[in-house]
Amino acid sequence: MVIRLENLCGGYGRKQVLFDINAEIKTGEIISIVGANGCGKSTLLEIASGLMKPISGNVTVDGEDVHSMEGKKRAKLISVLSQQKSPGVLTVRALVYHGRFPYLGYPRRYTDEDRQIVEEAMQTAGVSEFADESLSELSGGQQQKAYIAMLIAQNTKIVYMDEPVTFLDINYQLELMNLIKRMQKSGKTVIMVIHDLNLAMTYSDRIMAMKDGRLISMGTPKEIYEKGVLGELFGIETHYSKKENQYFFKKL
Amino acid sequence: MKYSQTISTEKNKKELIFITICIVALIMSILLGVCLGATRIPVSDFFKALIDNDDSTNSRIIYAVRLPRVVASVLAGAALAVSGVEIQSILENPLAAPSIIGINSGAGFFAVLAMALFPNKFSLIPTAAFIGAMLTVGAVYIIARKNGASKITLVLAGIAVGNLLNAGINTITTFFPDALTASNSFKVGSVAGITFGKLTPAWIYILVGIALAIIFSNELDILALGDKTAKSLGMNVKLIRFIMLITAAMLAGAAVSFSGLLSFVGLIVPHIVRFFVKSGSRRLITASAFLGGAFVTFCDLLSRVLFAPYEIQLGIVISYIGVPFFIYLIMKKKGGKHGDKA
Numbered sequence: 041m042v043i044r045l046e047n048l049c050g051g052y053g054r055k056q057v058l059f060d061i062n063a064e065i066k067t068g069e070i071i072s073i074v075g076a077n078g079c080g081k082s083t084l085l086e087i088a089s090g091l092m093k094p095i096s097g098n099v100t101v102d103g104e105d106v107h108s109m110e111g112k113k114r115a116k117l118i119s120v121l122s123q124q125k126s127p128g129v130l131t132v133r134a135l136v137y138h139g140r141f142p143y144l145g146y147p148r149r150y151t152d153e154d155r156q157i158v159e160e161a162m163q164t165a166g167v168s169e170f171a172d173e174s175l176s177e178l179s180g181g182q183q184q185k186a187y188i189a190m191l192i193a194q195n196t197k198i199v200y201m202d203e204p205v206t207f208l209d210i211n212y213q214l215e216l217m218n219l220i221k222r223m224q225k226s227g228k229t230v231i232m233v234i235h236d237l238n239l240a241m242t243y244s245d246r247i248m249a250m251k252d253g254r255l256i257s258m259g260t261p262k263e264i265y266e267k268g269v270l271g272e273l274f275g276i277e278t279h280y281s282k283k284e285n286q287y288f289f290k291k292l
Numbered sequence: 293m294k295y296s297q298t299i300s301t302e303k304n305k306k307e308l309i310f311i312t313i314c315i316v317a318l319i320m321s322i323l324l325g326v327c328l329g330a331t332r333i334p335v336s337d338f339f340k341a342l343i344d345n346d347d348s349t350n351s352r353i354i355y356a357v358r359l360p361r362v363v364a365s366v367l368a369g370a371a372l373a374v375s376g377v378e379i380q381s382i383l384e385n386p387l388a389a390p391s392i393i394g395i396n397s398g399a400g401f402f403a404v405l406a407m408a409l410f411p412n413k414f415s416l417i418p419t420a421a422f423i424g425a426m427l428t429v430g431a432v433y434i435i436a437r438k439n440g441a442s443k444i445t446l447v448l449a450g451i452a453v454g455n456l457l458n459a460g461i462n463t464i465t466t467f468f469p470d471a472l473t474a475s476n477s478f479k480v481g482s483v484a485g486i487t488f489g490k491l492t493p494a495w496i497y498i499l500v501g502i503a504l505a506i507i508f509s510n511e512l513d514i515l516a517l518g519d520k521t522a523k524s525l526g527m528n529v530k531l532i533r534f535i536m537l538i539t540a541a542m543l544a545g546a547a548v549s550f551s552g553l554l555s556f557v558g559l560i561v562p563h564i565v566r567f568f569v570k571s572g573s574r575r576l577i578t579a580s581a582f583l584g585g586a587f588v589t590f591c592d593l594l595s596r597v598l599f600a601p602y603e604i605q606l607g608i609v610i611s612y613i614g615v616p617f618f619i620y621l622i623m624k625k626k627g628g629k630h631g632d633k634a
Contacts, residue, residue: 116525
């Protein structure tokens, strides 16, 4: 499976925020989109995932245009953890069940398979113990986990995440990264916008580095490090410690 | 039940108990509404009259006066409460309600306009009210969706639009005093002197509206998660939201067409229900319909018996009960962790 972004331009109203993005992503890759605030990362994610139409250019998965796909079909192929989430009035379990929405026919009956997938997704995301709590009464971190459980239940080949570690403590951040690795092993492609450069550099196969709405570099963390891209993006100095296999950052 | 679809055990039980209480309250309010008043009618006579309309005095009171009134208040209460739930979810704003964002006034304006232009066509009123509600909901919605408009802006815009429409209602009643003989009752909201004839076809709108709300409750839940999440789940957000808005406007418009500008029902009732029902929209809508019907019917009963033989208007009673509750709500929300995140 190949995801192709071709000459993508995008924006809101008259304001263009994305300029001529080209990229090719293969099955099973973990991709991190990094860049300073307001550089168009989230816009790129929304357009690539099919939530928002581009001004020009197109996004294809195996040659099929994502933006002309029927909604439910797209939702069975691509899931999105959005940055803007409302708690709504429902329990965690009810939320996770909505992950099965694209698979529901008429009448709206959940199958045993749906039920099993939902319970497993809640286990995996670690939300089973508060499955019956109302979403609006949970902390930001618990809500985030609940949404991740919904994403797992949606069970798509391509997963987009916008700031997935927001509100999460360090322990769960790492747990989520391991989960993303497991998703990769099961053949999924994960593309995320992430502010934490350490996580991005450690867990991604490739990095998409963005500046002022343009993709200025795309490559493995090692290539990005060697080219000094992060310095250009954020005005920082990057240091790699081979011993700890870890990147360190310092303000210039 | 290993994989229960809805919430399980204790919380589930609590919700079901609450819904049962709402149903019992509705039945109580209907019985009391029919039996209490200037003439007390034994409950047994009510049932007798239901089975066999025997033309006795009590039977005549029941069919000509009490029952239309009780049916009207149940319908109006249920419609406004369900409309409130819908609008709150669609706009992702817990403070939205048909009366607050001007929908009732829009329905009222068109209803009064229809009365002025076509004085003898009662059957036109619900449709006119529905169109008015729809146009207002559309206007407020466009304002709400405009980039950067906060939840506060939405409520302010609604209040502004509502005030303008109220001015319009007053203008019409000034120039066409005959259009609305009981214009004061209409503005405050009342079901006094209603007949079964005036409830048609409004009752059809209301039953269809509530049915649609329940059928699309799953979608309403997803819509309340935000546009992006809804879209990522493959939902046709624009279409579903349009259907929901039409449903909400239909319900509010139908209620306004025969009961006037009843306010606060669409706000208070969903909020009380939200306090107890947290598992999703289906139960929220169901419980709101029952409780809304019960609340308005009880208020109407109070409006008749509190100062008998004088009658105060239904809307006044609702305000006396609704406003303190609303103030309590505002005060409680302020420090809450999910306040207005506009």
